[in-house]
Amino acid sequence: MCRPPVAEEGAGANPFGPLAAQWMDSWRAMASAAAGASENWSSSMLPFIMRRAAESGFGVGPGNDLAEAIERMAKGPRLADVLDFDRKLANMTAAWGELQSKLAAYQLVASKPWMRTAQQYKMKMPQSGDSPSWREQLGEWNDLANEELIANQRSEEFLVAQKQLLQAATEFRARQSEISDAIAAVLGMPTQRDFDDLTRQITELRREVRALERRIAGGEA
Amino acid sequence: MSPQAPTGDGFAEMSDKLLKAGKLLSAIKDADVDVGATPKTLVMRRDKVELFRYTPLTEQKVKTPVLLAYGLIGRYTMADLQEDRSLVRSLLRQGLDLWLVDWGQPNRSERWLTIDDYVDDYIHAAVERVCRETGHEKIMLLGICEGGVFTTCYAALHPDKVKGLVLTITPIDFHADRDDPDTHHGFLNVWTRSLDRADIDRLVDVYGGLPGEFMSSVFSLMTPMRSLTKYNIDLIDVIDDEAKLMNFLRMEKWLADRPAHPGEAAKQWLKDLYQDNKLVKGEFELSGRRVDLSKLTAPVLNVFALNDHIIPPTCSRALGAHVGTKDYSEIELPGGHVGLFVSSKSQGSLSKGISEWLSARD
Numbered sequence: 376m377c378r379p380p381v382a383e384e385g386a387g388a389n390p391f392g393p394l395a396a397q398w399m400d401s402w403r404a405m406a407s408a409a410a411g412a413s414e415n416w417s418s419s420m421l422p423f424i425m426r427r428a429a430e431s432g433f434g435v436g437p438g439n440d441l442a443e444a445i446e447r448m449a450k451g452p453r454l455a456d457v458l459d460f461d462r463k464l465a466n467m468t469a470a471w472g473e474l475q476s477k478l479a480a481y482q483l484v485a486s487k488p489w490m491r492t493a494q495q496y497k498m499k500m501p502q503s504g505d506s507p508s509w510r511e512q513l514g515e516w517n518d519l520a521n522e523e524l525i526a527n528q529r530s531e532e533f534l535v536a537q538k539q540l541l542q543a544a545t546e547f548r549a550r551q552s553e554i555s556d557a558i559a560a561v562l563g564m565p566t567q568r569d570f571d572d573l574t575r576q577i578t579e580l581r582r583e584v585r586a587l588e589r590r591i592a593g594g595e596a
Numbered sequence: 597m598s599p600q601a602p603t604g605d606g607f608a609e610m611s612d613k614l615l616k617a618g619k620l621l622s623a624i625k626d627a628d629v630d631v632g633a634t635p636k637t638l639v640m641r642r643d644k645v646e647l648f649r650y651t652p653l654t655e656q657k658v659k660t661p662v663l664l665a666y667g668l669i670g671r672y673t674m675a676d677l678q679e680d681r682s683l684v685r686s687l688l689r690q691g692l693d694l695w696l697v698d699w700g701q702p703n704r705s706e707r708w709l710t711i712d713d714y715v716d717d718y719i720h721a722a723v724e725r726v727c728r729e730t731g732h733e734k735i736m737l738l739g740i741c742e743g744g745v746f747t748t749c750y751a752a753l754h755p756d757k758v759k760g761l762v763l764t765i766t767p768i769d770f771h772a773d774r775d776d777p778d779t780h781h782g783f784l785n786v787w788t789r790s791l792d793r794a795d796i797d798r799l800v801d802v803y804g805g806l807p808g809e810f811m812s813s814v815f816s817l818m819t820p821m822r823s824l825t826k827y828n829i830d831l832i833d834v835i836d837d838e839a840k841l842m843n844f845l846r847m848e849k850w851l852a853d854r855p856a857h858p859g860e861a862a863k864q865w866l867k868d869l870y871q872d873n874k875l876v877k878g879e880f881e882l883s884g885r886r887v888d889l890s891k892l893t894a895p896v897l898n899v900f901a902l903n904d905h906i907i908p909p910t911c912s913r914a915l916g917a918h919v920g921t922k923d924y925s926e927i928e929l930p931g932g933h934v935g936l937f938v939s940s941k942s943q944g945s946l947s948k949g950i951s952e953w954l955s956a957r958d
Contacts, residue, residue, distance in 0.1 A: 509607075520820070520821055521819075528817060528820075529786055534786070535790075541791070541795060542795055545795070545798050545802050545803075546798075548803065549798075549802045570704065571704075574708060578708040581643070582717075
């Protein structure tokens with residue numbers, strides 16, 4: 376299994392490094408398993424059938440479908456909805472875990488230039504004679520750090536880490552939206568998707584009206 | 597002798613200044629920090645887009661109206677930050693009839709708007725209205741950054757409406773950052789190319805646009821230490837000088853005013869232009885028509901900043917090799933992307949260069 380880089384062995388090594396790496400591995404495995412389970416659930420027909428079965432009272436009812444449907448519309452969520460909501464929550468939790476994992480990986484890459492800056496700064500520090508003010512020292516530090524940070528940002532390692540962080544953050548946001556959409560649907564409120572559909576229709580309608588206006592104006596001219 | 601320790605009088609002084617900064621900032625009201633304050637009149641509103649005409653500050657010397665178009669990343673107020681640092685005011689003082697198309701505050705409602713809409717609908721409607729109001733058949737366009745790309749496309753697609761095109765800090769060849777040897781330049785190009793196309797689609801679909809705060813964070817990455825020292829060292833440095841403090845606050849207000857970039861337009865901007873570089877390849881299409889830069893037959897003035905870390909000068913300069921007009925000029929100025937508009941040094945040279953060029957083609 377892929378492990379994050381561990382601090383060098385020896386006197387300066389972080390004693391918690393291997394432990395942290397082990398923890399990260401276990402944590403990732405759990406998050407991955409959770410994500411896999413929820414993905415399997417959502418891509419299967421099981422939630423669909425569960426909902427359908429729940430709607431029919433799992434075959435144990437008086438057969439009064441219309442009355443039940445009306446009652447269900449009034450009462451809101453039932454067992455299948457709760458299961459589906461649980462699944463969405465699990466998805467969101469898995470996405471949150473993945474986001475934290477990618478954030479940790481990103482921060483590891485983003486921390487490297489600071490270490491290089493510290494090394495360079497130590498080498499550049501005046502040994503004797505000079506007595507620069509703290510502002511001059513800070514200026515020196517800033518210049519070195521700026522160069523290192525900019526160089527790091529252009530590295531493949533940084534670009535990959537930030538891309539994966541962005542992907543994880545977007546995924547988490549998408550899973551959050553699933554939850555809010557589910558709540559909105561239960562409460563009979565428009566969802567984000569409904570809003571997007573509506574604005575799309577308005578935008579397209581506006582384009583058609585304006586094209587028509589131009590055609591008419593062109594014809595009149 | 598060891599270097600002076602960063603403790604003692606220096607930090608005591610800093611602490612005092614921090615306290616003073618806190619008191620001062622709590623006394624300054626939001627309304628005191630006015631940006632984009634040059635007087636103007638609303639002439640037309642189309643959805644959230646507004647067309648304004650600036651109130652003249654002197655006798656009109658250039659007869660042809662000039663329409664200013666900013667991009668969708670940030671707002672036009674950069675060109676009118678404060679009275680003594682305002683391209684808008686400087687141009688008005690040179691006797692221009694200046695108009696502004698303001699995109700407003702796009703949000704998720706504008707998710708489906710494309711660059712086609714901005715160029716062929718909003719700019720076109722604004723140009724027609726300016727023509728109608730002033731009695732001109734053609735006008736001058738002044739584009740800034742992404743707005744420069746929009747006006748370039750408009751001028752190529754509607755040459756009958758454009759008498760001249762002025763571009764400032766405008767990317768044309770989105771891959772020409774590779775020709776810029778300065779490693780501080782072009783991170784935006786590198787970053788965008790590092791993304792998968794599906795990432796961009798997903799980002800826009802989930803957020804309904806390109807969130808303004810997200811783009812702000814990308815811009816902050818480009819000047820990392822400046823971003824880190826801004827609210828401590830930089831702020832403390834200006835706290836004793838009211839004028840500098842107000843400059844600082846106005847700049848902050850402009851930076852914070854960053855609406856979401858409309859979604860589908862953001863996909864075109866990042867994928868078609870930044871990733872695929874379709875504009876210089878002659879493959880960029882708007883409203884079913886190919887944007888052919890050789891159809892840019894109106895005179896063109898291309899202004900760019902030599903230390904522009906956001907739009908590398910090589911990306912702007914590339915236009916010269918593609919335009920169809922022989923009346924093509926460049927002005928290269930020292931400074932950066934924003935500094936070109938807000939620094940006291942560039943104020944005179946930028947507006948003077950533009951107004952002289954416009955006068956000669958009026």
